[in-house]
Amino acid sequence: MGTNRRYDEQDIEHYDRPRRRGTRPRTKERPSYDxxxxxxxxxxxxxxxxxxxxxxxxxxxxxxxxxxxxxxxxxxxxxxxxxxxxxxxxxxxxxxEPRSTVLRRTADDDDPVERVVVANATQLAIVTALADPEPRTGLIDRALVAAYDAKLAPLLCLTKADLADPETLLSTYRSLGVPWVVTQRGGRLDELRDALAGQTSVLLGHSGVGKSTLVNALVPDAGREVGQVNEVTGRGRHTSTSALMLPLPGEGNRPDGWIIDTPGIRSFGLAHVQPEDLIEAFGDLDELTEDCPRGCTHAADEPECGLDVALANGEVDPERVTSFRRLLDARSVPPYLL
The missing domain is CATH 2.40.50.140 (Nucleic acid-binding proteins)
Incomplete structure (x- = not known):
C-alpha cells in the first residue's frame, strides 16, 4: 500500500467533512491554530x-x-x-479573526444581501472632485451614511480645487461637523497626510475624481493607473479594478498609517442601514429623539418627532437637522442615479 496521501494528519483539509452528503466528519479532533x-x-x-x-x-x-x-x-x-x-x-x-469594523454596501436598496467592502478600517475618506467631473452629493450622502453605520470616522477629501471654489460644497456639510481637506493638482498634500496619519483609511469615490492620482502621490511606488474623464458623459472610467491596501511611508520601516484604494463606484446600496442606527452617530440629535413615538424614523413627515419639537423650541440648529434628514432621504434615492 502506498504512503503518498493527499493530506497528512497536521493538514486542515484532513479534518474536513468529506464532500459526499450525509457523511460524518472524519474526526472530532480539530487542529489548533495557535x-x-x-x-x-x-x-x-x-x-x-x-x-x-x-x-x-x-x-x-x-x-x-x-x-x-x-x-x-x-x-x-x-x-x-x-x-x-x-x-x-x-x-x-x-x-x-474578529473584525473591529465592517464597511458594507448592497447592490441596490431592495437587495437583502450585504456585501462587505473592507474590514478593520478606522476612517472613510470620501474623495470628490470639485469639477471635472462635477461633484454629486448623492454619493457623498450615502457614503456618510455607510461610514456612520460602520462606526468609521468620515473625512471629505475635495480634489481639483484649482478648478472650483470648495466653499459651495463645504457649506452643505459644515453643520454635520464632517472634517475636510482640500487638494489641487500639483499642490502639496501635507494636510491630507496629517488627516490620514495613524489611520486605516478607505478611499471611496466616483471614477475620475483623482483617487489614483492621490494614491500615487502618497505612496510613490503604488503604480495605480490614472484615467481621464469622458467629455461626453462627464464621468470617469474605472482604472482601479480591485481594492488595494497600501502602507503610508513613515519613519524607518514603520508605516504611518494605511490607505485602501477602492475601485471607482457608480452605486452604493444602503438596504442594511436603519434610521435608529444612523441617528446614533449624532449624539446631540439622538438625545432629542428619546420621546419619539415608537417606530419614528425621524424624517420630516413623521408626526410628533422629537427633532421637530426641538426645532420649535429653538433647542437645535435647523441646518443640522436638515442635513441629518438629507442623509435619511439619501437611503431612498436609487443608488444607480448617483
Missing part, C-alpha cells in the same frame, strides 16, 4: 489573496472548511503552509 502565522489581506484577485505576513507578501487561498465565509481586504487572518513569500509558494487561510 502556531499559525497571522497576516493582513492587502488585495484579492480571482480568489487568490495577497497577505502581509511579517513583512513578506504571501499568496494564499481560503481553506475549504471556511466555506462561503468571505475574506476581504483589511481582514486579519491566520494562515498555514508556506508563508515565505517565495515565488510560486501558496499558503492557506484557516481563520478570519
Amino acid at each position: 502556531d499559525a502565522a497571522t497576516g493582513t489581506v492587502v488585495t484579492i484577485d480571482r480568489g487568490r489573496m495577497t497577505l502581509l505576513v511579517d513583512g513578506a507578501r504571501v499568496t494564499a487561498m481560503k481553506a475549504r472548511p471556511l466555506g462561503r465565509k468571505a475574506v476581504v481586504v483589511g481582514d486579519r487572518v491566520k494562515v498555514v503552509g508556506d508563508v515565505s513569500g517565495a515565488e510560486g509558494s501558496l499558503a492557506r487561510i484557516v481563520e478570519v
